[in-house]
Amino acid sequence: MRFVxxxxxxxxxxxxxxxxxxxxxxxxxxxxxxxxxxxxxxxxPASPRLEAWTALAALAAVTDKxxxxxxxxxxxxxxxxxxxxxxxxxxxISEGRLVLxxxxxxxxxxHEAYGxxxxxxxxxLDRLDEACEVVRLLLNEERSSFEGxxxxxxxxxxxxxxxxxxxPLLLGVTGxxxxxxxxxxxxxxxxxxxxxxxxxxxxxxxxxxCEAIGRDPGEIEHSAQALVLMSGDPERLxxxxxxxxxxxxxxxxxxxxQALLGRYHEIGLDEFVVSDRTLGRDLSERRETMQHLxxxxxxxxx
Numbered sequence: 001m002r003f004v005x006x007x008x009x010x011x012x013x014x015x016x017x018x019x020x021x022x023x024x025x026x027x028x029x030x031x032x033x034x035x036x037x038x039x040x041x042x043x044x045p046a047s048p049r050l051e052a053w054t055a056l057a058a059l060a061a062v063t064d065k066x067x068x069x070x071x072x073x074x075x076x077x078x079x080x081x082x083x084x085x086x087x088x089x090x091x092x093i094s095e096g097r098l099v100l101x102x103x104x105x106x107x108x109x110x111h112e113a114y115g116x117x118x119x120x121x122x123x124x125l126d127r128l129d130e131a132c133e134v135v136r137l138l139l140n141e142e143r144s145s146f147e148g149x150x151x152x153x154x155x156x157x158x159x160x161x162x163x164x165x166x167x168p169l170l171l172g173v174t175g176x177x178x179x180x181x182x183x184x185x186x187x188x189x190x191x192x193x194x195x196x197x198x199x200x201x202x203x204x205x206x207x208x209x210c211e212a213i214g215r216d217p218g219e220i221e222h223s224a225q226a227l228v229l230m231s232g233d234p235e236r237l238x239x240x241x242x243x244x245x246x247x248x249x250x251x252x253x254x255x256x257x258q259a260l261l262g263r264y265h266e267i268g269l270d271e272f273v274v275s276d277r278t279l280g281r282d283l284s285e286r287r288e289t290m291q292h293l294x295x296x297x298x299x300x301x302x
Contacts, residue, residue, distance in 0.1 A: 004030035009050040030067035060094035069099035072172035076105035080131035084138040096163035132186035184209035191223040225273035254296040
């Protein structure tokens with residue numbers, strides 16, 4: 001199983017860079033950033049936030065080993081042809097370590113604040129389906145033509161190509177009727193928030209979509225995340241448990257979290273993503289917790 005650190009872009013660039021360098025040098029398998037321009041809270045606080053793709057390109061130049069990705073790029077924010085060019089360039093800078101994460105887009109406040117169109121969910125999913133085709137054509141073919149409902153390519157080049165012969169496409173989707181069908185068609189990696197029971201349920205649905213189109217489900221790697229809150233202090237654990245996060249979360253001692261990872265391992269998870277926002281109050285504590293996670297929790301599954 002791979003272990004990826006998901007660095008919050010609401011931090012300063014020096015802190016993001018320091019966390020990434022620490023992850024790269026201590027054996028984390030990947031470094032992801034989130035593609036958001038502002039917080040989701042209503043009303044949004046005046047909180048600075050780095051742009052993910054430019055920050056990722058900078059990390060590509062200063063790291064050496066870890067895979068790099070945006071979890072996930074909102075398809076509404078950039079034309080997929082532009083995204084393909086960005087991905088190819090970033091992969092070259094990283095010397096072949098990029099994972100191209102893509103999703104339909106969802107945060108209403110961002111779209112409203114920046115005047116970006118946010119279509120209905122059905123159209124967003126149709127656009128995502130086409131975008132996957134556009135991106136793959138441009139990354140793979142010398143010249144690409146495509147006539148879709150939303151996107152058009154006319155003898156379009158994408159040069160230089162990525163360093164990787166097949167740049168992996170990660171789709172962050174969970175809708176069982178349409179979104180997972182898109183993942184079955186296009187994804188090299190499928191990602192979702194969730195504890196093992198939910199991931200197992202969604203995996204079964206993804207498998208049925210793969211069978212319906214004649215694709216081997218084993219061709220798609222599975223990636224998941226939950227907020228991790230780890231401590232050996234009973235009082236701190238009780239405080240977290242009495243006020244748990246609203247998103248899927250894992251609260252416990254290192255042995256308890258190792259047992260949870262064992263369940264993920266049993267259902268065939270290939271990659272577990274850990275957000276750094278719950279790993280400590282400051283950079284020093286986060287780095288210490290990251291090291292404890294690798295040594296005391298993740299080690300048996302690597």
